[in-house]
Amino acid sequence: MKVTIVGTGYVGLVTGACLAEIGNDVFCVDVDPRKIEILNNGGVPIHEPGLQEMLRRTRAAGRIQFSTDVKASVEHGDIQFIAVGTPPDEDGSADLQYVLAAARNIGKYSNGFKVIVDKSTVPVGTALQVQKVIDEELKTRGLESSDKHRFSVVSNPEFLKEGAAVDDFMRPDRIVIGIDDDDAGNRAREKMKRLYAPFNRNHERTLYMDVRSAEFTKYAANAMLATRISFMNDLSNLADTVGADIESVRRGIGSDPRIGYHFLYAGCGYGGSCFPKDVQALAQTARENGHTLRILEAVEAVNNDQKEVLVNKIVKRMGEDLRGRTFAIWGLAFKPNTDDMREASSRRIIEALLRRGATVRGYDPVARDEAERVFALDLADRPEDLKRLHFMKTQQDALTGADGLVIVTEWKEFKSPDFWHLKSALKTPVIFDGRNLYEPEAMAEMGIDYFAIGRPHVELGRNGSSN
Incomplete structure (x- = not known):
């Protein structure tokens, strides 16, 4: 089937790659020429396990293409996935400007019956707004009464976990499709059924419902x-x-x-x-x-x-004034297996430590570049604090000579370190663990002062063992 994906962000790129993997002809469009250039040069603008390899295969097979040509993208796909960002507005509501802009382009260039799929996470009632925008564009073109240019707006929310998105898409636990019960909806239902048939071979995973319920479900x-x-x-x-x-x-x-x-x-x-x-x-x-x-x-x-709890434990242990102190931070991304820094707890923790005068050495297996970019923006008006923030190439580089270790993201490589080496590398053998990776008793026996979340603190004896 011919499929268009509007938006090459996290959801759009995974959706496009996976649909191309199972044999569809996929056209990915984005208004950001930088992203398209990266993708056409064989790169991937996000970190997601398995995605780059899948894109390499589907690109070599000629089943996926990337472009900024909006008109060509609309003309290409019988099914048009809208997978653009819906960032929070000032009042917390979803900002739909990118969704509606994509809908307007579809109406402007539509050349036949289209199934418009809201893949972006959108509030209840968005499908109706998308429908109205497309109707307006079709009327401008004088096509409102032509059956050839009818369309149906479908809600098909994504349920992808960052770090496991490719596997989630290829082996879904459910596929939710919200669709209207009318002639256009019936045509759309048949197309969506055909598109998702490869995912339903073992057993039916698709849940059909009305559009508003599908929007609400996500x-x-x-x-x-x-x-x-x-x-x-x-x-x-x-x-x-x-x-x-x-x-x-x-x-x-x-x-x-x-x-x-x-x-x-x-x-x-x-x-x-x-x-x-x-x-x-x-x-x-x-x-x-x-x-x-x-x-x-x-x-x-x-x-x-909760994002202040670790900072409170650090202050209680070491005092409010942290000038002259250095902290190693293990984990910057909001979760393992991604470089996503959006709303990451590390941002709040690091900013709070810097505000108190500390020096911070951060390490993350994949999010270093993204963290540097994000903190340059976060601390643009605090240049003196930014000078005390360093991003290290290895977890050992972050650790050596630090007054304490702060664990923020539960990457696998942090779960079983050489604790004796860790203890000797730290100036002060103390760990503030925001993910409860270790056992308090075991840490105390090794002479490491260990503070976790909701776990008893085991006091150290004079000889470094627990009392």
């Missing part, structure tokens, strides 16, 4: 996962106070099949491109419709506070 899914994270983080802070171990609590409640273990890990807050903005957008949708989603407002508040 927000509801991310809101639920964010709620579980904030719930555990809130409990972890109480566990700190009463002397309970949140890891034991997690195992105790996760063993209940009605609850399960997924997204029950305490830490230093969630980030990324989805959870923060989707929670805000859903809460704003509620306010616009006269409702208050009290749980979600609490979820966001807890998450904002």
Whole structure:
């Protein structure tokens, strides 16, 4: 099938590559010539395991192309995926300007029946706005009464985890399609059924529903996962106070099949491109419709506070004035297997340490370049702080001579380091662990002062062992 993907960001690029992988003829368009140049030169503007190899295969087979030619992109695809960004507006609502601009272009150049697929995460009612914009453009062209130029707007939200997106797309647990129950919708349904047939061979994974319910489903899914994270983080802070171990609590409640273990890990807050903005957008949708989603407002508040928990532990251990102190930061991206720095906890933690006068050495296996770019913007009005922020090539470079280690992202290479070497490299053998990677008792036995999230702090004896 001929498919057009509007937008070569995270969702668009993964969607285009995977659809090309299974044999479709895919045209990816973007208004950013820099991205298109990178892609046409064999590069990938984002880090996602398996994506570069898949793009190399599909490009060599001639099944995927990249261009800034909007007219050619509209003429190419019978199915037009809109996969552009929907950043949060000032009030927390999703900014739909890029979605509607893509819709306007489709209406401007449409040359036959088109299935327009909202792949971007959009609030309830967006499909109707997209439909109106396309109608306006068709009327401008005098085509509103021509059956040849009819179209159908479909909601097909993505459920891709950064770091596992290719696998999630190729082996989905569900495919949600919201579609109108009319003649155009029936035509669209047949095309979407054919497009996703390769993913339904073993068993049917597609859930058909009305468009508004599909739009709502995406927000509801991310809101639920964010709620579980904030719930555990809130409990972890109480566990700190009463002397309970949140890891034991997690195992105790996760063993209940009605609850399960997924997204029950305490830490230093969630980030990324989805959870923060989707929670805000859903809460704003509620306010616009006269409702208050009290749980979600609490979820966001807890998450904002959680990003300061590690800093509070550092200040309690070392004092408010951190001038002359150096901290190693392991992990900059918001999660492993990505270079995404959007809403990353490291940004809040590093800025807070710099504000108190500390020097920071950050290390991340893949996010170094993106972190340098982001912090140059974040600290543009604080040049003196920026001078004390250094990005290191290895975790050892970050560690040597530091007054303490702060773990922010749970990359696999951080899970089992040489602790004796780590202890000797640090000026002060202290770890502030925002992901609970290690066992407090084991750290104390090695003479490492260890502070985790919601886990008891084990005091060190005079000889460096636990009491």
